[in-house]
Amino acid sequence: MKTWIIGAAAASVLILGAWAQDGPNSSGSETVARPRKAPAADTTDTSGGTSLPPIPSKLSPRATKGEEPGQQDATFKAETNIVTVDVQVLDNNGNPIPNIPRDDFRVLEDNVPQTLSEFSVGEAPMTVAMLIEFSARYQAYYSAGWAQTLTASYGFIQTLKPEDYVAIIAYDLRSTILSDFTNDRQKTMEAMSRMRMPGFSESNMFDALTDTADRMTKIEGRKAILLISSGIDTFSKLTYDKTRKSLQESGVPVYAIEMLQIQRIMAESSGRMGASQELDFLQGDNELRTFAKETGGQAFFPRFTGELPNVFRSISLSLRNQYSLGYSPNNQSKDGKFRKITVQLVKPGTKDPLRMVNEKGKPFKYTILAKAGYKAPRAVE
DSSP states (O other): OHHHHHHHHHHHHHHHTTTTOOSOOOSOOTTSOOOOOOOTTOOOOTTSSSOOOOOOOTTSHHHHTTOOGGGOSSOOOSOOSOEEEEEEEEOTTSOBOOOOOGGGEEEEETTEEOOEEEEEEEOOOEEEEEEEEOOTTTOOTTSHHHHHHHHHHHHHHTTOOTTOEEEEEEESSSEEEEEEEESOHHHHHHHHTTOSSOOOSOOOHHHHHHHHHHHHTTOOSEEEEEEEEOSOOOSOSSOHHHHHHHHHHHOOOEEEEEOOHHHHHHHHHTTOSOHHHHHHHHHHHHHHHHHHHHHTOOEEOOSSGGGHHHHHHHHHHHHHSEEEEEEOOSOOOOBOOEEEEEEEEBOTTSOSBOOOBOTTSOBOOOEEEOOOEEEOOBTTO
């Protein structure tokens, strides 16, 4: 516990000195030390600390291959004909709406109504992969982007409960697992302490995001990816369309927090941002919104660090207080095709949209967040 407090305090002291710089910097700092290429069998901490190799995810199929059931850190379903959909219903202020009865939910698969066989609601622990952009492009040492990234990362960790599991993954040219899923906060803070000197200037968001989602597909329970990023992808092997499709099929919600908002505004107003760079950022905004919407998550664009506590609160409430719906698909074909899912709130026994009113009896708009669909298994799987 003392180590956690000292780590958070040290990060706060470092961050306070970083706010003098502003404006998105499209080039990496020339004074930043480049990491040496590590041996395949042993990766050491280039920051000079204790040797801490990147840990392959214990929850990936490759890492758990050959293990005895009692030795595994997670429980997997080998095969199931039940499709589970985690649903959030938010009011016009972004707050979860509780106590919605089972009969008010209607699920369509490829526009065909399904019969709910499972329904649960209530607070539950979270399993979160924090995917953090940490490159010399926008997180150069002691820059505004560096400070904002660490502030957001440390801030979210402080909102976790003891039973929550979290992994820390940083990415630039490639993604590196700094700590695997754990509820040991000392290990988490040790992983965070390794994010000091960024390496490459590339920011391969698409590759890092799809790789993380793929690792999490077989984790059960309430899970999500928290993406802390500028929204810019520079050199990924995967295209935006392939990334979008992969995320839809994974079924892992993406919650995105985009950094550098105030720096962008200042750069635009002073004429220091060209039209091409501005277009890149706007495209990044739209991509993050799309990833979040189609996976059942949310995207946030805070301008000031003072907005982050409310962002963390929204993410925590959304993840912990979800409606879990399960159904056995009418279409049992194992064709490997993508099945589109639509979740609606209707009046029981009808197809009419459910009308909600506040405490004053006035109707209000609500938002339903759920994954866009899933990929059916193949016969050979």
